[in-house]
Amino acid sequence: MNLPNKLTIARFIMAPIFLALMLIDFEHHYAVALVVFIVASLTDLFDGKIARERKLITNFGKFLDPIADKMITTSAFLAFLFLHMGWGIIWITFFVLAREFVVTSVRLVAADNGKVIAANFWGKLKTVMQMVAIITTLLFEYLIEEFVPMLGLEMIVDPLRGVYSILLWISAIFTIIAGVTYVIGSREFIKIDK
Numbered sequence: 088m089n090l091p092n093k094l095t096i097a098r099f100i101m102a103p104i105f106l107a108l109m110l111i112d113f114e115h116h117y118a119v120a121l122v123v124f125i126v127a128s129l130t131d132l133f134d135g136k137i138a139r140e141r142k143l144i145t146n147f148g149k150f151l152d153p154i155a156d157k158m159i160t161t162s163a164f165l166a167f168l169f170l171h172m173g174w175g176i177i178w179i180t181f182f183v184l185a186r187e188f189v190v191t192s193v194r195l196v197a198a199d200n201g202k203v204i205a206a207n208f209w210g211k212l213k214t215v216m217q218m219v220a221i222i223t224t225l226l227f228e229y230l231i232e233e234f235v236p237m238l239g240l241e242m243i244v245d246p247l248r249g250v251y252s253i254l255l256w257i258s259a260i261f262t263i264i265a266g267v268t269y270v271i272g273s274r275e276f277i278k279i280d281k
Contacts, residue, residue, distance in 0.1 A: 091138035092145065094130040095152050101127040102158035109166035117229035120166075124225060127159045128218045149204075156214050157187050163221040170228075175252055179259040183217070186266035193269065196276045207272060213258070213265035220254035227251050 101123055108120035134152060138144045164180040190210075197204045227247040235244055270277070 089138075089143045089145070089148075090141075091134040091143050092148050092151070094134035094137070095148060095155050098127045098130045098134075098155040098159055099151065101130075102155070102162045105159065106162040106166055109163070110169055115229075115233065117225055117232060121222065121225040121229060124159065124163065124218075125222060128222070131156060131159075131214065131218070153190075153210070160214065160217045160221065161187070163217075163225075167224065173252075176255065179255050182259045182262050186213075186262050189266055190269050193273045193277060197273060200276060202276070204273060207265075207269060209261070209265040209268045213261040216254075216258040216261040220251065220258040223254050224251040 105120055105123045105127065108116055108123060131152075134148070138148055161183065164176065164183055167176045168180055194204055227250065231244050231247060235241060
């Protein structure tokens with residue numbers, strides 16, 4: 088159980104904590120959830136960096152790291168659904184979940200053939216884009232909830248929500264690209280048997 092794997096497990100544990108913080112309505116819950124999400128995002132950055140630099144890459148890490156990523160980002164999208172953030176978030180969540188089902192299925196087939204498929208460049212970029220979009224959404228919703236009414240700045244609510252909506256859609260586009268490139272790169276495992 089090396090340090091990168093411990094960081095991955097920490098992110099795995101933080102996902103349901105983050106979701107609970109998003110769903111339980113208490114003062115500053117967006118801010119607390121935002122801090123937990125940022126810490127989880129940093130563990131994702133550091134576990135891979137440490138594993139590569141110290142040559143601590145393991146099959147356990149290759150297996151669990153993408154699952155931990157999926158758990159933390161999916162928990163955010165589920166919370167956004169719960170918070171009724173519009174029809175757009177429903178489609179974005181659909182694309183995210185569809186991509187994860189496809190990639191997980193390919194990984195299962197590869198594992199049945201004795202192969203462990205690590206995340207590719209597009210998968211990593213997708214995760215970064217999702218995390219940036221989620222952090223922006225949490226930050227802006229916190230500002231909208233806590234400071235806009237107090238300062239009488241209701242006119243900035245729609246622009247703030249417009250910015251994070253664009254970022255969420257960009258993350259959805261990267262999610263689709265990552266899924267397509269993953270399938271193309273793993274086609275040897277999913278070719279039709281003759």
